[in-house]
Amino acid sequence: MSDLSTSTRALLDAAKADGPSKLAKAKIWGGVAATTAAAAGGGAAAGSVAAFGSGKLLMFGALFGSAVTVGLAMALMHVGPMSPEITEPRADMQLATPRPVRDPAAPAQPIRAGGPQDDLTVEQDDAPVATPVGNANAGANAAPKAAPAVVVNPAQGAAASKAKAATAKAARTAAEKDDLLERESLLVSEARGALVRGDARAALSAVHAAQALDSHALDPEELSLEARALRAMGSTDAADAVESRLRTRYPDHALAR
Amino acid sequence: MIEDTGAVERTSITSVPAVAPNAASRESIFRSMYEAHVDFVWRNLRRLGVELGDVDDKTQEVFVIAHRRFVEFEDRGHGPRAWLFQIVIRVASDARRHKRRHPEDPDSGKLLERESIEPPQTQALARREALERLDRALGTLEVGRRAVLVLHEIEEMTAPEIAQSLGIPLNTVYSRLRVARAELEAALSRQEGASR
Numbered sequence: 001m002s003d004l005s006t007s008t009r010a011l012l013d014a015a016k017a018d019g020p021s022k023l024a025k026a027k028i029w030g031g032v033a034a035t036t037a038a039a040a041g042g043g044a045a046a047g048s049v050a051a052f053g054s055g056k057l058l059m060f061g062a063l064f065g066s067a068v069t070v071g072l073a074m075a076l077m078h079v080g081p082m083s084p085e086i087t088e089p090r091a092d093m094q095l096a097t098p099r100p101v102r103d104p105a106a107p108a109q110p111i112r113a114g115g116p117q118d119d120l121t122v123e124q125d126d127a128p129v130a131t132p133v134g135n136a137n138a139g140a141n142a143a144p145k146a147a148p149a150v151v152v153n154p155a156q157g158a159a160a161s162k163a164k165a166a167t168a169k170a171a172r173t174a175a176e177k178d179d180l181l182e183r184e185s186l187l188v189s190e191a192r193g194a195l196v197r198g199d200a201r202a203a204l205s206a207v208h209a210a211q212a213l214d215s216h217a218l219d220p221e222e223l224s225l226e227a228r229a230l231r232a233m234g235s236t237d238a239a240d241a242v243e244s245r246l247r248t249r250y251p252d253h254a255l256a257r
Numbered sequence: 258m259i260e261d262t263g264a265v266e267r268t269s270i271t272s273v274p275a276v277a278p279n280a281a282s283r284e285s286i287f288r289s290m291y292e293a294h295v296d297f298v299w300r301n302l303r304r305l306g307v308e309l310g311d312v313d314d315k316t317q318e319v320f321v322i323a324h325r326r327f328v329e330f331e332d333r334g335h336g337p338r339a340w341l342f343q344i345v346i347r348v349a350s351d352a353r354r355h356k357r358r359h360p361e362d363p364d365s366g367k368l369l370e371r372e373s374i375e376p377p378q379t380q381a382l383a384r385r386e387a388l389e390r391l392d393r394a395l396g397t398l399e400v401g402r403r404a405v406l407v408l409h410e411i412e413e414m415t416a417p418e419i420a421q422s423l424g425i426p427l428n429t430v431y432s433r434l435r436v437a438r439a440e441l442e443a444a445l446s447r448q449e450g451a452s453r
Contacts, residue, residue, distance in 0.1 A: 004410070004438055008445055011391040012410045014384055018303065019296035024313055029291060031317040036324045199281045202288070 023179065030186040037193035069221060073185050180215035188218050191225045200232035220246060224255040287327055290337055291320055297338060297412065298345055303388075304407045305349035306396055308356070315352055319344050338412070339422030346404060394444035398437055405430055406437035 004012070020028065187210035194203035207226045210218065223246040230239035247256045299316045307315050322344050323330075323337075330340055395403055404423060408414045409430075416434070420427045 005442060008442055011387055011445070014387050015300070015304065015391055015411050016413075018300045018388060020299045020313065020316070024299075025295050028295065028313055028317045028320070029288075031314075032291065032320045032324065035317070035321045194284070197280075197284075199284045201281050202284050 023183070026183055026186050030189055033190045033193045037197045069185055069188055069218060072221075073181055073217065180213055181217055184210050184213050184215045184218050187213075188221050188225065191222075191229070195225065195228055195232065198232075200229040204229040204233070220250045220253045220255050223249070283327065287324055290323075294337060294341055295320075298341055300411070301342060301345045301407060302349050302352075303392065304395055304411065305345065305353075305400070305403065306392070307349050307352045311352060315348050319348050322348070338414075339418065342404075342408065342422055346400075350400065390445065390448055394441055394448060397444045398440050401425075402433045402437035402440065405433040406441065409434055410438075 187206045191203040191206035191210065194200070194206060203225060207222050207229060210222050211226075223242055227239045227242040227246065230236075230242060246253070250256050295316065298319050299312060302312050302315050302319070303309070319341065323341060326344075330337065395407070398406065401423075405419055408419045408422065409416070414422070416427055416430045419425075420430045423430075425433075
């Protein structure tokens, strides 16, 4: 047989290491598990009317649960990065105001009517106070009781920088969080699918894998599935313990009721 | 049949129970097989001409078919790889036929390929380009010869294993391999000449 050239051999060697990413593998398996679970549901349906009813119910539950899970995930993905962005403009607003910088130890300045126009505009966002702020020279008219709403808090500068740092950190980790959340969601779906087709052990395994991730966005769903899987395996005490943990951690959650 | 635990062990699925499996353990065995062979399936779908944009879906399709036929799986001494490869060949063939009839993706998944390596990383880019060159060259080979070449040169299967996997005589394997190697070299040379 003819031998291959070195460059061709190198290309073939490179092809040996080719393969899907971990995320792609998880997605593919999620698809396989969902399809085969659906097929198992269909098989059960063919078995008997009763089996059909329960299989249909379980499938509907699985589909509805998946929709809820995806909805929760989407909501968390949107809500998560928002909080630093909300705090940041507020902090910037404080810094942008032309208020005088004061010594933190100095007494607060009083409110004085008839102050400069620019101070009037500055105070528009402090609507509840509704009174213009005196300028730096107004110290002579300082009253013993200052209005706390107009005091420039030096800690706000630090808060602003903290907020900016948090925003940067959130941006850095956003992709990472999305990835983790997606994996967690896939594992939860897989566990649900396994329960539908009666494989409690596989469901428990998938739940444990999900719980081992750094993302715990779907913790109530995971605890609920863990309890169901344990109960299906006959470990009633362990299932009760998990349900108790679910109720303790998320007393208001629909799955805890 | 599922009793082929020997095959499973040979293919590095070590957690397979030795007893006749019930439904739960069958799923567990199937999952182990998936973990052990998903790279093999994905890689061979690519080498057999499935576009990058479709390969995840086609990999899923292979394993769904494998799951459906898992109870019929009989090890012929080479583990599940040969069996999976037969499914891979059919799925890849269907994908190529579908692509010929419905060429709806004007860039053949190139955009997806670019996205998968962005931001640009020189090494990943070079590797991806090398694999593209290889796939273009492999694409010029007749499917039977291509399958033999891929199984031997990339999957490192022996000629008797390939003969058994594809159900062809041993001498056919050798002749196909010889011709495929020459054709691959020629195709790569043509590519190099065209790029100059």
